[in-house]
Amino acid sequence: MVTKTYIVSVFTVILGGSAQFYSYGVVNPAQVIITKWINETYTERYGTPLSLTISNLFWSFVVSSIAIGAIIGACLTRYIGEKFGRRNGLIINGVANVFAAFFQLGAKPLRSPELLLFGRFIFGINMGLTSGIVPMYLMEITPARYRGPAGTLHQVAVAFSDWFSLLIGLPEVLGSETLWPWAFAFPGLLGLGLVVILPFCPESPKYTLGTKGERAKALEDVDKLVGSYEAEHMFESIVREVALDKGNGTFYELFTRKDLRIPLTVSILVMIAQQFTGCTAVFAYSTDMFLNAKLDPALARFSTLGIGIVYFLFACTSPYLIEKVGRRPLSLFQLSSCMFALVLLSLFTYLQNYLAVGWASYGTIFALIFYMCVYGVGSPIPWIIASEMFNQQFRATAVTVSVFVAWTFAFIISTIYLPFQQLVGVSFSYLPFIIVLIISIVFMYILLPETRDRPIAEIVTDFHHRSASLSAGRPWDASRPPSRQEMQRLLDSIDIRTYDSNDVLFDE
Missing domain, CATH: 1.20.1250.20 (MFS general substrate transporter like domains)
Structure with a gap:
């Protein structure tokens, strides 16, 4: 059984982290109103309206600024997750989200489309970090038998945030000419949840044990997440995972x-x-x-x-x-x-x-x-x-x-x-x-x-079979998995010693 602490941790991360994908879709229903504001702003500033081509190009950058930031965030995921930890990395993410929200709120009163772009760029960095750190944190605080549903919650939250952004972005809700900055700044509220609640939630026990080497603290965090009855079993599982970890x-x-x-x-x-x-x-x-x-x-x-x-x-x-x-x-x-x-x-x-x-x-x-x-x-x-x-x-x-x-x-x-x-x-x-x-x-x-419920050794041999078939000019053979006889022959002929034969890639 999981504890209330685990449930609070999961839903804080889901709502504050996974739901940040809201920023990608909120531009959709508000496009007409905001492109009009951008054109009026630049006409007022320079005395000449934007051409249709320039207007479309600028709007494309408003949309894609999220993706630019996400590219950077994706590259930072490994560093942030290892340097500061999964939980603390998400708290940093939340602080940056709140910071970006002020740029969104200030864009209209300051007549600055550039602030809109910059705020969305920061939101994008957060989304890139979220793409990696949230699933990592969820998988590492969750007992093995619940990891499937936990990973599912992340994807469902992403899908829900896509839909919710389309609702909030409607002119009839917060996407009107006067309220659209609040629609764009909404992820700041989600980030605030990370900043306020997540410090009281446990860090990933695997990170605490494997990276920081704090065995007692890791066991304490496991106890908070699953209770004393299951803590020993989950902790032993984490110890085995850390022992098998050969580094990055x-x-x-x-x-x-x-x-x-x-x-x-x-x-x-x-x-x-x-x-x-x-x-x-x-x-x-x-x-x-x-x-x-x-x-x-x-x-x-x-x-x-x-x-x-x-x-x-x-x-x-x-x-x-x-x-x-x-x-x-x-x-x-x-x-x-x-x-x-x-x-x-x-x-x-x-x-x-x-x-x-x-x-x-x-x-x-x-x-x-x-x-x-x-x-x-x-x-x-x-x-x-x-x-x-x-x-x-x-x-x-x-x-x-x-x-x-x-x-x-x-x-x-x-x-x-x-x-x-x-x-x-x-x-x-x-x-x-x-x-x-x-x-x-x-x-x-x-x-x-197919990777479902297959150990790494089997997948390695599958890839060798496909590679050999392609090299021999038989792509039709590469499209099918190897037979049992072929699988055993490949297992005997390739070096899979660097792979743990019991390392099942998908946790049930």
């Missing part, structure tokens, strides 16, 4: 070791594929997409809220489906379905804009709803799969690389999508996503193994 593998080793080449490629590819589902563009610009479908502005905003609810509900099913169906089939299903949804979006917007087919706007709405359904069911997979393909030594380093790749592509896509859409038109703006998804699906079909 370096980035140089990660990129140069041949046996890690395919796992690293796959972990990067799943992140790139996730970004090229178009999720960044849809979450940031779906209101604009609905406006292009000739919806009334108010109806477009509420439609955006509606698809946010759809995404949240289907994201809630993903933990069950990930365990029931498996990572590989669900990931391939999600990517294929998202590609189909983007083809529909491209087709319906083409019919509407170039052939003046009136009913095509309903097709656009259907395609966006369908997109949110299929994206939601597989959305957590890229964020967990990297940690399941590497042993303890390289796990943190590999996750840092994959998160860095995710936020880098999020920045690129959110920055160039609107200018690209203006250049080629709405219907053709989805083509790069479709093309990259087709390529990604082919490569993932060949390279991506």
Whole structure:
């Protein structure tokens, strides 16, 4: 049984940390009002209104400033988490969130869009840190049998914050011409919860024991989290984990070791594929997409809220489906379905804009709803799969690389999508996503193994099988797992001594 202290710790981190992803979606329903304010501000300052191209480009930077900060935050995750600890790293995160909120609140009265950009940049750093530290803290304070649900809470909180940001950003709520700074500053309130409550919560016992070497303090914290009845068992488990920990593998080793080449490629590819589902563009610009479908502005905003609810509900099913169906089939299903949804979006917007087919706007709405359904069911997979393909030594380093790749592509896509859409038109703006998804699906079909409930030794041999098949010019063989005979032959022929044979990558 877990204690009240554990429950308070988890929900403080979930609400104050995971929900910071709110900042990414809040720009969506408020786009028209804030772009108008930005244009008026620069017209007043320089005497000339912004052109449509410059206005779209500036708004793209407002949206993507979150991703720029998140790239930096992702790179800092390993340092902050090890230097200050998981709990204290999140407290620092909360302080920075409160600090950023004041920039958001000051942007409008000071007539400074630059403050808006800078505040969102700081929020982005916090989101990058959150991407790594929150799951790390949750996994390390949670007994093994509850780690699945604990990890699920993080993903559900992210999905809920996406939807909640669409609600708060409505002009009818806090997204009006006078109140939008409060909508943008809302994560500061979440950060304040971390600052006020988290100092009274325990640090990760694994960090306390493994990094600081404080055995008595670690045991005391375990007792606070699970009670005296289970404390000894959980503490013994932590001691074993720390004893097996060979330290952190370096980035140089990660990129140069041949046996890690395919796992690293796959972990990067799943992140790139996730970004090229178009999720960044849809979450940031779906209101604009609905406006292009000739919806009334108010109806477009509420439609955006509606698809946010759809995404949240289907994201809630993903933990069950990930365990029931498996990572590989669900990931391939999600990517294929998202590609189909983007083809529909491209087709319906083409019919509407170039052939003046009136009913095509309903097709656009259907395609966006369908997109949110299929994206939601597989959305957590890229964020967990990297940690399941590497042993303890390289796990943190590999996750840092994959998160860095995710936020880098999020920045690129959110920055160039609107200018690209203006250049080629709405219907053709989805083509790069479709093309990259087709390529990604082919490569993932060949390279991506199933990682559910498999020990590292087995996954290592699976990767060797795929590598050997590709080297021999037999990609069709690489797409299937090795047979039992092949598995045993590979186990006998490769050196897996650096891997712990009992290190199951996914904790049930």
